[in-house]
Amino acid sequence: ENDGVAAMDSDKTVKMAGGTPGGADWGYPAPFTFYPRGPGYSRMSLLFDTLTWKDADGVIPALADGWTVSDDGKTWTFYLDRNARWHDNELFTADDVKFTIEYMQDHEGEFTWFEAINYINDVQVIDDYTVVIDLNAPMASFLVDIAGNVPILPEHIWCDVSDPRTFKDDDAVIGTGPLKLVDYDSAMSSYQYEANYDYYDGKLLVDEFISMEVGDAPAALKTGDVDEVSFWGSEIIAVQDFKDNHPEFTIVTGPSFWVLQVIFNCDADDTKGYPTNILEFRQAIAHGIDRDEIVSQVLNDGGIPANTGIMHPDSIWYNPDCAVYEYNPDTANDILDSLGFTEKNSEGIRQYPAGAERSGNVEFYLYTTGKFSREAGLIQTDLAAIGIGIYVSPSTWGPIDDRLKAGNFDMVISGHGGISNPQIMRIPSWPASTYQNSEYDSIFTAQEVEMDLDTRKELVDQLQEVVADDLPVYTLYHPYMWCVYNPEVLDTWFYTRDGIGIGIPLELNKLIFLARYGDANENGEISMQDVTKMERMILELDDESDMADANQDDEINMQDVTHIELIILGRAPIRIG
Amino acid sequence: MHQISKLAYYFVIVLIILSINFSLPRAMPGDALSYLTDPGADIPVRMTEEKREILLAYYGLDKPLSEQYITYMVGIIRGDLGWSIYYSAPVLEVILGRLKWTLILVGTSTAIYITLGILLGATSAWARGRKRDMGLLISIISISSFPSFFLGILLAIIFGIKLDIFPISGAQTAFATYSSPLEEIFDILHHLVLPAATLVLSHIGGTYFLMRNSMLGVLGEDYIMTARAKGLSERYILHKHALTNALLPIVTMTAMTVGFMIMGTIFVETVFAYPGIGNLLYNAVSYNDYPLLQGIFLFLTIAIVGANFIADMIYIRLDPRVNHE
Amino acid sequence: MIEGRKILGSIGLGILTIFVIVAVFAPYIAPHDPHQMYRPMEHPSSSHLLGTNDIGNDILSEIVYGTRVSLFIAFVVSVISMLVGTSLGLVAGYFDKVGFLIMRVVDVVLTIPRLPLIIVIASFIRPSIWNLIALFLIFGWTMPARIIRSEVLTLRRRYYIDATKMIGGSDFYILWRHILPNVIPLVVVQFIMEAIHVILAESGLCFLGLGDPVAMSWGMVFHYAFECPIIYVSDVWMWWMLPPGLCIVFTVLGLTFVGYALEETFNPKLKNPFGGMER
Amino acid sequence: MTLLRISDLKTQFPTPDGIVRAVDTIDLSIGERETLGLIGETGCGKTVLGLTLMRLLQSSTKTEGTIIYKGTNLLKISEAEMRRIRGEEIAMILQNPTTSLNPVMRVGGQIAEAIRLHQGLSKRDAKEKAIEMLDAVRIPSPSIRVNEYPHEFSGGMKQRVMIAMGLACNPSLIIADEPTKGLDVTIKSQIMKLLKEVTEERAMLIITHDLGVARELCDRIALMYAGELVEYATTGEIFEDPLHPYTRGFLGSLPSNGLVPIPGMSPSLINLPDGCRFHPRCGHATELCRRKHPDMIEIEDGHFVRCFHA
Amino acid sequence: MLEVLGLTKYFSSGLIRKRYLRAVDDVSFKIEKGKTLGLVGESGCGKTTIGRLILRLTKPTGGKVLFDGIDLFALNRRELLAIRPRIQMIFQDPDSSLNPRMKIGTSIAEPLKLHGTIPKAKRGQRIRELIETVGLNPEHVNRYPYQLSGGQNQRVVLARILAMNPDLIIADEPTSSLDVSVQAQILNLMKDLQKKFDHTYLFVSHDLDVVRIMADRIAVMYLGRLVEIGETGDIYDCAKHPYTQALLSAATVDGGKERIVLKGETSSPIDMPAGCRFHTRCPRKRERCTIEEPELVEVGRDHYVACHLV
Numbered sequence A: 001e002n003d004g005v006a007a008m009d010s011d012k013t014v015k016m017a018g019g020t021p022g023g024a025d026w027g028y029p030a031p032f033t034f035y036p037r038g039p040g041y042s043r044m045s046l047l048f049d050t051l052t053w054k055d056a057d058g059v060i061p062a063l064a065d066g067w068t069v070s071d072d073g074k075t076w077t078f079y080l081d082r083n084a085r086w087h088d089n090e091l092f093t094a095d096d097v098k099f100t101i102e103y104m105q106d107h108e109g110e111f112t113w114f115e116a117i118n119y120i121n122d123v124q125v126i127d128d129y130t131v132v133i134d135l136n137a138p139m140a141s142f143l144v145d146i147a148g149n150v151p152i153l154p155e156h157i158w159c160d161v162s163d164p165r166t167f168k169d170d171d172a173v174i175g176t177g178p179l180k181l182v183d184y185d186s187a188m189s190s191y192q193y194e195a196n197y198d199y200y201d202g203k204l205l206v207d208e209f210i211s212m213e214v215g216d217a218p219a220a221l222k223t224g225d226v227d228e229v230s231f232w233g234s235e236i237i238a239v240q241d242f243k244d245n246h247p248e249f250t251i252v253t254g255p256s257f258w259v260l261q262v263i264f265n266c267d268a269d270d271t272k273g274y275p276t277n278i279l280e281f282r283q284a285i286a287h288g289i290d291r292d293e294i295v296s297q298v299l300n301d302g303g304i305p306a307n308t309g310i311m312h313p314d315s316i317w318y319n320p321d322c323a324v325y326e327y328n329p330d331t332a333n334d335i336l337d338s339l340g341f342t343e344k345n346s347e348g349i350r351q352y353p354a355g356a357e358r359s360g361n362v363e364f365y366l367y368t369t370g371k372f373s374r375e376a377g378l379i380q381t382d383l384a385a386i387g388i389g390i391y392v393s394p395s396t397w398g399p400i401d402d403r404l405k406a407g408n409f410d411m412v413i414s415g416h417g418g419i420s421n422p423q424i425m426r427i428p429s430w431p432a433s434t435y436q437n438s439e440y441d442s443i444f445t446a447q448e449v450e451m452d453l454d455t456r457k458e459l460v461d462q463l464q465e466v467v468a469d470d471l472p473v474y475t476l477y478h479p480y481m482w483c484v485y486n487p488e489v490l491d492t493w494f495y496t497r498d499g500i501g502i503g504i505p506l507e508l509n510k511l512i513f514l515a516r517y518g519d520a521n522e523n524g525e526i527s528m529q530d531v532t533k534m535e536r537m538i539l540e541l542d543d544e545s546d547m548a549d550a551n552q553d554d555e556i557n558m559q560d561v562t563h564i565e566l567i568i569l570g571r572a573p574i575r576i577g
Numbered sequence B: 001m002h003q004i005s006k007l008a009y010y011f012v013i014v015l016i017i018l019s020i021n022f023s024l025p026r027a028m029p030g031d032a033l034s035y036l037t038d039p040g041a042d043i044p045v046r047m048t049e050e051k052r053e054i055l056l057a058y059y060g061l062d063k064p065l066s067e068q069y070i071t072y073m074v075g076i077i078r079g080d081l082g083w084s085i086y087y088s089a090p091v092l093e094v095i096l097g098r099l100k101w102t103l104i105l106v107g108t109s110t111a112i113y114i115t116l117g118i119l120l121g122a123t124s125a126w127a128r129g130r131k132r133d134m135g136l137l138i139s140i141i142s143i144s145s146f147p148s149f150f151l152g153i154l155l156a157i158i159f160g161i162k163l164d165i166f167p168i169s170g171a172q173t174a175f176a177t178y179s180s181p182l183e184e185i186f187d188i189l190h191h192l193v194l195p196a197a198t199l200v201l202s203h204i205g206g207t208y209f210l211m212r213n214s215m216l217g218v219l220g221e222d223y224i225m226t227a228r229a230k231g232l233s234e235r236y237i238l239h240k241h242a243l244t245n246a247l248l249p250i251v252t253m254t255a256m257t258v259g260f261m262i263m264g265t266i267f268v269e270t271v272f273a274y275p276g277i278g279n280l281l282y283n284a285v286s287y288n289d290y291p292l293l294q295g296i297f298l299f300l301t302i303a304i305v306g307a308n309f310i311a312d313m314i315y316i317r318l319d320p321r322v323n324h325e
Numbered sequence C: 001m002i003e004g005r006k007i008l009g010s011i012g013l014g015i016l017t018i019f020v021i022v023a024v025f026a027p028y029i030a031p032h033d034p035h036q037m038y039r040p041m042e043h044p045s046s047s048h049l050l051g052t053n054d055i056g057n058d059i060l061s062e063i064v065y066g067t068r069v070s071l072f073i074a075f076v077v078s079v080i081s082m083l084v085g086t087s088l089g090l091v092a093g094y095f096d097k098v099g100f101l102i103m104r105v106v107d108v109v110l111t112i113p114r115l116p117l118i119i120v121i122a123s124f125i126r127p128s129i130w131n132l133i134a135l136f137l138i139f140g141w142t143m144p145a146r147i148i149r150s151e152v153l154t155l156r157r158r159y160y161i162d163a164t165k166m167i168g169g170s171d172f173y174i175l176w177r178h179i180l181p182n183v184i185p186l187v188v189v190q191f192i193m194e195a196i197h198v199i200l201a202e203s204g205l206c207f208l209g210l211g212d213p214v215a216m217s218w219g220m221v222f223h224y225a226f227e228c229p230i231i232y233v234s235d236v237w238m239w240w241m242l243p244p245g246l247c248i249v250f251t252v253l254g255l256t257f258v259g260y261a262l263e264e265t266f267n268p269k270l271k272n273p274f275g276g277m278e279r
Numbered sequence D: 001m002t003l004l005r006i007s008d009l010k011t012q013f014p015t016p017d018g019i020v021r022a023v024d025t026i027d028l029s030i031g032e033r034e035t036l037g038l039i040g041e042t043g044c045g046k047t048v049l050g051l052t053l054m055r056l057l058q059s060s061t062k063t064e065g066t067i068i069y070k071g072t073n074l075l076k077i078s079e080a081e082m083r084r085i086r087g088e089e090i091a092m093i094l095q096n097p098t099t100s101l102n103p104v105m106r107v108g109g110q111i112a113e114a115i116r117l118h119q120g121l122s123k124r125d126a127k128e129k130a131i132e133m134l135d136a137v138r139i140p141s142p143s144i145r146v147n148e149y150p151h152e153f154s155g156g157m158k159q160r161v162m163i164a165m166g167l168a169c170n171p172s173l174i175i176a177d178e179p180t181k182g183l184d185v186t187i188k189s190q191i192m193k194l195l196k197e198v199t200e201e202r203a204m205l206i207i208t209h210d211l212g213v214a215r216e217l218c219d220r221i222a223l224m225y226a227g228e229l230v231e232y233a234t235t236g237e238i239f240e241d242p243l244h245p246y247t248r249g250f251l252g253s254l255p256s257n258g259l260v261p262i263p264g265m266s267p268s269l270i271n272l273p274d275g276c277r278f279h280p281r282c283g284h285a286t287e288l289c290r291r292k293h294p295d296m297i298e299i300e301d302g303h304f305v306r307c308f309h310a
Numbered sequence E: 001m002l003e004v005l006g007l008t009k010y011f012s013s014g015l016i017r018k019r020y021l022r023a024v025d026d027v028s029f030k031i032e033k034g035k036t037l038g039l040v041g042e043s044g045c046g047k048t049t050i051g052r053l054i055l056r057l058t059k060p061t062g063g064k065v066l067f068d069g070i071d072l073f074a075l076n077r078r079e080l081l082a083i084r085p086r087i088q089m090i091f092q093d094p095d096s097s098l099n100p101r102m103k104i105g106t107s108i109a110e111p112l113k114l115h116g117t118i119p120k121a122k123r124g125q126r127i128r129e130l131i132e133t134v135g136l137n138p139e140h141v142n143r144y145p146y147q148l149s150g151g152q153n154q155r156v157v158l159a160r161i162l163a164m165n166p167d168l169i170i171a172d173e174p175t176s177s178l179d180v181s182v183q184a185q186i187l188n189l190m191k192d193l194q195k196k197f198d199h200t201y202l203f204v205s206h207d208l209d210v211v212r213i214m215a216d217r218i219a220v221m222y223l224g225r226l227v228e229i230g231e232t233g234d235i236y237d238c239a240k241h242p243y244t245q246a247l248l249s250a251a252t253v254d255g256g257k258e259r260i261v262l263k264g265e266t267s268s269p270i271d272m273p274a275g276c277r278f279h280t281r282c283p284r285k286r287e288r289c290t291i292e293e294p295e296l297v298e299v300g301r302d303h304y305v306a307c308h309l310v
């Protein structure tokens, strides 16, 4: 009964390094004012819940306890959590959901990661805790891209807000989330949250959470200034240092869902696309690039050579059978020879064949942001060996973006995240903007509306194969991420399956702050014991093996727990996947 | 009349710079929204053309340049610097948020380095050619040879990491609870020591050399000899006669370097993660945030022109000759 | 005093000579090809005196080659700035009307916040050496032009200028034969000032990540070192960050010493601190 | 009564090119209320002599001999005691009034500071005194002028201010270095008139190379050549009966005396000729003059000459 | 030879509200060939400006200068270049009349080189001649100006000027920074040269004694205007203008006469007093003087005075 007092006594604060120097400020964590980047979203998502959410294994219920979808895939019915309350103690109801979707429609584009116009037809409130969302067309990724992405706003606050991007009152951060905002300082790049002890979906493991800027993250972690720091790709050097010299810290590895790729100009118009619009030419380049060397030297083995079909190997969408281009300069040379690029100048650079669109040396600019100039340097060396001259031209993103949009380039090195979600492969917003293939487009459209997971996966597999074969881009590597933390402060850090929200690969998932009801033995972890203990407790079952795997995916995981919860609450959940 | 033409001159300068401020970011490749698709360490925003247009219209960036220019100028006159796209906040608010810390950092270190530079420069000139002068001269030349970021990192490693006596990041302990305002001030000062020391050390050379030279020039003047001939003490001569005259060029130089000083903190801010204007500019550049860029430039221009104006005023006070041409 | 000046001057010259030799003979001095990759993050050893960096380049060789880049940029910018600045300063000082115009341009350029503008432009243009050079040149000419102009203004009042006019010397002749030789000392001092400025500014830009990543200057080596996540928490900084940093420091130091010695020699005002009689 | 007696005074500057013997073995005395003129060509050491008396030369200077002022040897006393003497007992009016006034300090303040220091007057009284002094040197509306800055004064008026500053503490001896240099003829007349009044009450050493000034103001005149005195006598005797060839040459080269120049030029103070320093330019030079350095000899009562043939 | 008619020069200052400084105001005089006109007056009265105007180193505001009947102000660039060698000027300060970074020989050779009248091979010969003419040693050729004394430098200047074979030499206080003995040397040299080459001199000075010796005629200026002009003898013996009289009384070395000490200082040429410009200082000022500006009137043979009282 004096839980609160106990919590106060042992006030537990978790501090996290918020980002690189000069970059730990991600905006006021209200839904329309955070800076539209992953860390901004994740800081907002601590305050605002979505209908669904993801844990280490996939989609789980959040504000919606359960849901059904109509056979045509257009009508979704959500059964909402009856215990959820706003931070100001108002009740959360289906009206809030309807309001949110309509508000987003009224303010199209201002919540940058959600396009209401194209998808949503109508929202109806059935009763206080049931809401129906009608779509224009079936949407395979609905649970992730909309239900798991759009923060639900309290109607009683936002109904009067006309320009959400300027709305930064204290009220603007009132959500249903497990944490409440105490303070935010843009200049100091720091956020202070406190526990929402009344959270409807689990017990809080911490009393206070702080995200702050540090000068040097590893140093700050070692001195205890922060309790968690994350690293990326070549920063594995630091991870290694912790591994070797500081066993007191725990390290969790995660996929970044990020890929670095060479983008080719595939424009069929020779005046723009020649010679990179020749498939064999692109293949020769692919054979000519030593991706293993790039991974080992530039990334210090902090990643792996990429799937040529884009999707990340740790994602459920991964197609392991995509074409692979062995590093083999001889093959590359043979291809180029056969294409007629036979003559070489004194430096060994090939000449364009006579009568071709271009003449003279086969030389181009390789545009890239300064960050990837080292990869570009290695590619330069590799391609020189097969007689292709490269000038590396590093700059900031703006000019490159301009070039991509205008099709004014030969090759660009650029990367992007989100490769756990097939939607990223939409052309032309995906970097391969010059690539035109009607077959690809039709497969893409088909998978967008395919509600059957297996069929959709097949389609996505096909997409990947097309990309791997046609090489509008040649993928280089996927970096890994690491979260290094002090387990004595908080030991629940994990990487979200396919990333939080629409695929943000960060470790800052609000679930780390929660002991869900599933953690029956309160060891801070969801385990077999929890499930069985709970099941036995409630269902008074004896047979351990029977019910534990509630969703029968041969694994004990969070979904099982919530599944059971739902059974207990008397509402049968819909199977996911 | 002299003042009027001076004001007119400043006005023209400000106008030119404002126009440069306006046109420069727009002349640069990429637009204000390209940061949304920047391949960072997370997922890019999927940007369809419609969405792009909606956003451009939202920020008024779809209008013809001439109209944007007028809006910009009218805005400035009304004190409205626009809306920062990246920070999603009024530019003025964003700048003011950082200004406090920049002023604390720049203010304290400027005050220190100028005072110290003047004192050491005067000491050096007074002891010209003697051991003390040579010692000072060589140490200050050496310190001035360090790029400020290098100096900062060395200080951070030595005093922040190895000795662990000063914090190496931020301007204040994040969300610390203070028992008294004094404790808060102490905390702020504690965070200020290393960045301010870096700035002082890397800027002191300019003042020192100018003061030394200027002082040497003044000490060679006949009126110093006159003062000696009156039987005044060396100390009195140094203070009453030499210093005022030697300070004249310092005033001008300090004004001229104000802009440099404010921006020079960018290195120190980067090293010590200190929240200041320099860093803000860097972000504004990275995110192509036109309104913010413009705002920062405007602020800097005003600071520079203002400093020059103040310097002119001080100069008039210090040097009675300027009034008469 | 005179001794002090000479000693400092020679020390400065010595330092600069060493760096110039390193730059010129970089291929013979560097123990490895700076692009060759070995095992990353190696500590100093006999085969890699300063270890290797995060991608396995030999740090010492990078620094040796970096000397070329850093000195080249500083040299080219200073030379061109001096040429342009001196010519404009001469013209501006000698011809009143043109001078007025040039000086207004200089005023504006000098009032524009220099560093931020460089940062803004640098982040948008391709950061190649030549672009960096062009960028520094935008501002580089102004100070010399202004200083030289004010010197020309005083020189112009000397009687020998009038005397040369009387014997039929053209304006060009006067500028070339009589005014230019008298501003040369100033030009030399300004040249050194500009070189110092460029070395520091270039390394600063590199530090902010706005340098040319293809041409490894000292600043770029430093930048990559600073980016390394364990630079503070391990000893890596001692062989990766310190050496390029010290190279910058020593070059600047050398230039300053030489500049100081020259200034003391040239500036008659400083010669006789107790003067008032001799002048 | 002798106020100041200089004997065997030497001042040397060590320089990289050699030792500059700017003042070499000078013997002189100035009586109370006597006005002594020190005449010589540019660079012969006049100013240095003046500064040596005030002990205002930089520390690297070597000074030998004695300067007895009212019984104390100025070269032996401490710097603090010397400071008391400067301004209060002996005042010096420096060569160039334009550069010798602090440009950023009010004229009144510059006069008053010495008064405050030496006479311990309050700020107010010192200012009153300064106004009095300005009035004494005939500066119109002195109570307004005290508050002005030097650049608001003309050349002649600045020279008056310098004189006022010198007179401020009522010193017994004033050393005036070229008080009329650079002044227009008509202004020069005004200043000379003023100086004449000043010399009536106190001793004065007037350094000049203007013989007109010397003749009008001085009781006695000393001629200096290459760091040493060559002739020293009453004004009348110098003009009517000059004994030293240099004096004669100097007088003869005056425009009013027919513009007969002395051939050659003065020697460098680093490389002084052997023997008589004037011998290379002297028409009467003999072998003796070339070999031996002549001593100052008293030809008549109070008329000293440094020449073998006088 | 040289005829100056109504020569006027106003310097303007200020961008918005222009202010004029009347440096030279309606000055007319003549110099005959082989003669010397002395121009005297206080500092800032416009003497140098007249010289520079004649040489066209300064742009005139009005008036005419006829040189051998040629209107100098009407010449174009080319014609001017052709005639310039015939008119030369010696400046006040010999040290700044020579480029400090040029050897003496190079400086003297410069006019020869620029005009190419003498073939390169013979230049050395000519330079030696010139050097001898002005009384320097050939060894001086390889020295720099700072290694010579002021008097020697002024000789170099003369040699340089002689190289041009000028007809008219404007000497702007050529000895004002030199010692009397050196001054005598230079003035004598100038006189000799005039005899030898039949030069015409415009001799500017503030020293009446010097002018008396050098000039055939004397012009006295006050604040940009001529106040008196006449034969040297006439001016000295019967000066008519009160200003000239004051100058004369101040100049003479042998005291004797009572000085006329003018009160006050010269007015500023910007805020010129109405009427006679001298009335503010004139001991004999009348009502009329404050209203009406006097014209030059002939009072004797070739003797003109601008004063209401004559």
Ligand SMILES: Nc1ncnc2c1ncn2[C@@H]1O[C@H](COP(=O)(O)OP(=O)(O)OP(=O)(O)O)[C@@H](O)[C@H]1O
Residues within 6 Å of the ligand: C274, C277, C278, D013, D015, D020, D022, D040, D041, D042, D043, D044, D045, D046, D047, D048, D049, D209, D269
């Ligand atoms: N500080 C010094 N160091 C070396 N030499 C000096 C110094 N001060 C003066 N001299 C030399 O001493 C000599 C005498 O100088 P001083 O100023 O006394 O001459 P002066 O007779 O006053 O000449 P003037 O009439 O030009 O004022 C000069 O040759 C000068 O160069």
Ligand SMILES: Nc1ncnc2c1ncn2[C@@H]1O[C@H](COP(=O)(O)OP(=O)(O)OP(=O)(O)O)[C@@H](O)[C@H]1O
Residues within 6 Å of the ligand: E011, E021, E022, E023, E041, E042, E043, E044, E045, E046, E047, E048, E049, E050, E206, E269
């Ligand atoms: N270039 C100029 N611009 C403005 N005013 C000038 C200029 N040259 C001369 N003056 C002014 O013209 C007036 C006459 O000057 P000028 O030099 O002719 O006098 P001066 O009689 O030669 O005096 P001094 O005896 O001092 O040489 C002075 O008041 C001077 O300030």
Ligand SMILES: [Mg+2]
Residues within 6 Å of the ligand: D046, D047, D048, D095, D177
């Ligand atoms: Mg002197």
Ligand SMILES: [Mg+2]
Residues within 6 Å of the ligand: E047, E048, E049, E172
């Ligand atoms: Mg003159």
